[in-house]
Amino acid sequence: MAGNTFLGIRGIHPRALRLAVATTVAVVVCGVGATAQTPDHCKAFGDSITAGVGDDPEREAPGYPPRLEELVPGLAVDNRGVGAERTPEGLARIDGVLAEPGDCLLLMEGTNDISRGISPETTLFNLDRMASRAAEAGRTPYHATLIPRLLNARFDPNNVENQDLVQAIRRLAAERGRGLVDPFEAFSTRSRLFREYYYAGEEDPVGHPNGPGYDLLAAVFADVLLGTDTVPPVPTRLEPAHGASRVPADAAVEVEMTDFGSEIVEGSAVLVVGGAPAPAPVVDDGGRRLHWSYEPPVPLSGVVAMTLRAWDRSGNVYNRLLGRFQVDGALIPRGDVDRDGRVTGSDLVRLGLAFGAGARSRRYDADADLDGSGQVDGEDLAVLAANFGAGV
Numbered sequence: 001m002a003g004n005t006f007l008g009i010r011g012i013h014p015r016a017l018r019l020a021v022a023t024t025v026a027v028v029v030c031g032v033g034a035t036a037q038t039p040d041h042c043k044a045f046g047d048s049i050t051a052g053v054g055d056d057p058e059r060e061a062p063g064y065p066p067r068l069e070e071l072v073p074g075l076a077v078d079n080r081g082v083g084a085e086r087t088p089e090g091l092a093r094i095d096g097v098l099a100e101p102g103d104c105l106l107l108m109e110g111t112n113d114i115s116r117g118i119s120p121e122t123t124l125f126n127l128d129r130m131a132s133r134a135a136e137a138g139r140t141p142y143h144a145t146l147i148p149r150l151l152n153a154r155f156d157p158n159n160v161e162n163q164d165l166v167q168a169i170r171r172l173a174a175e176r177g178r179g180l181v182d183p184f185e186a187f188s189t190r191s192r193l194f195r196e197y198y199y200a201g202e203e204d205p206v207g208h209p210n211g212p213g214y215d216l217l218a219a220v221f222a223d224v225l226l227g228t229d230t231v232p233p234v235p236t237r238l239e240p241a242h243g244a245s246r247v248p249a250d251a252a253v254e255v256e257m258t259d260f261g262s263e264i265v266e267g268s269a270v271l272v273v274g275g276a277p278a279p280a281p282v283v284d285d286g287g288r289r290l291h292w293s294y295e296p297p298v299p300l301s302g303v304v305a306m307t308l309r310a311w312d313r314s315g316n317v318y319n320r321l322l323g324r325f326q327v328d329g330a331l332i333p334r335g336d337v338d339r340d341g342r343v344t345g346s347d348l349v350r351l352g353l354a355f356g357a358g359a360r361s362r363r364y365d366a367d368a369d370l371d372g373s374g375q376v377d378g379e380d381l382a383v384l385a386a387n388f389g390a391g392v
């Protein structure tokens with residue numbers, strides 16, 4: 001199946017994103033959960049991606065907050081982003097921000113937690129506490145997912161941990177009935193993502209938007225605050241997780257899709273696991289959530305792809321790879337850069353895009369550095385060529 005999702009082609013270089021098949025999903029946001037009316041005065045709380053690092057230097061006020069003010073008539077947005085902040089520091093800082101006037105909190109933090117090895121449970125706990133304190137202070141809290149991390153990020157360059165955290169943030173918002181803003185979905189479905197929407201500096205440990213990136217980020221927030229649903233149903237649970245390995249052949253599959261803006265169209269959803277269609281899902285939460293939980297009738301083997309198609313009543317379609325995992329005993333052939341279980345032309349494209357790049361370069365792709373030398377070069381190409389056509 002063709003999928004241009006960031007997830008589907010994890011680790012791929014921007015130019016290859018352009019080569020990937022056209023997107024099915026239009027743009028932007030996840031809609032509103034329980035919020036009824038547009039706020040007047042928000043605090044934008046988070047790290048350097050809220051502060052506006054990487055933005056067009058010509059801009060007087062960087063980041064998404066000033067743009068959001070322009071997009072939502074009558075809204076004031078104060079930038080309370082602090083560079084490099086992790087959620088433990090955020091939790092310590094939140095009360096001071098909540099002591100200021102305002103009626104809403106926009107909360108986007110956690111990518112630095114991934115970089116520093118803070119557990120997702122701790123991150124979730126901290127985000128939940130911050131949002132709870134906002135609610136206790138009479139503010140409407142909105143959770144936001146994180147944007148994709150750069151492919152040469154020192155930690156989690158394949159966005160495996162990031163996707164798990166993104167799903168957990170979505171679940172948290174759904175469970176608490178809070179609004180969800182979903183930059184991860186909006187960003188990861190853009191073609192030429194890193195090239196067009198990210199700051200191009202070499203010393204960027206996680207990945208920051210550039211001017212167009214902050215425009216997009218602001219639009220994602222604006223759609224939610226204005227109650228416009230431009231986001232398809234998104235994964236809120238995926239087991240086995242994307243990127244998992246040594247998964248038992250008789251593992252149960254659990255998939256949950258949630259729409260934060262409108263109902264999911266009944267019967268639109270088709271989940272395929274390892275080439276076999278799954279049974280119909282359980283529908284709950286007023287048609288906004290689909291849930292599959294079953295044991296595949298035949299044992300799983302090799303690299304298993306999970307793909308999903310579903311759309312909501314606003315016409316937003318999800319139709320792509322949900323994730324891929326390796327069943328215990330699967331021998332991934334050397335040269336399988338994208339880890340789909342086969343060595344094909346797409347692996348060659350990935351390697352070609354990173355060819356010549358050393359580990360510090362923005363073009364470096366750890367998965368294409370097949371011999372782990374810290375440089376993608378002829379040695380790696382030789383490995384790939386020797387295994388071309390191999391599959392599990």
Ligand SMILES: [Ca+2]
Nearest residue numbers: 231232261312
């Ligand atoms: Ca939707």
Ligand SMILES: [Ca+2]
Nearest residue numbers: 336338340342
């Ligand atoms: Ca491959």
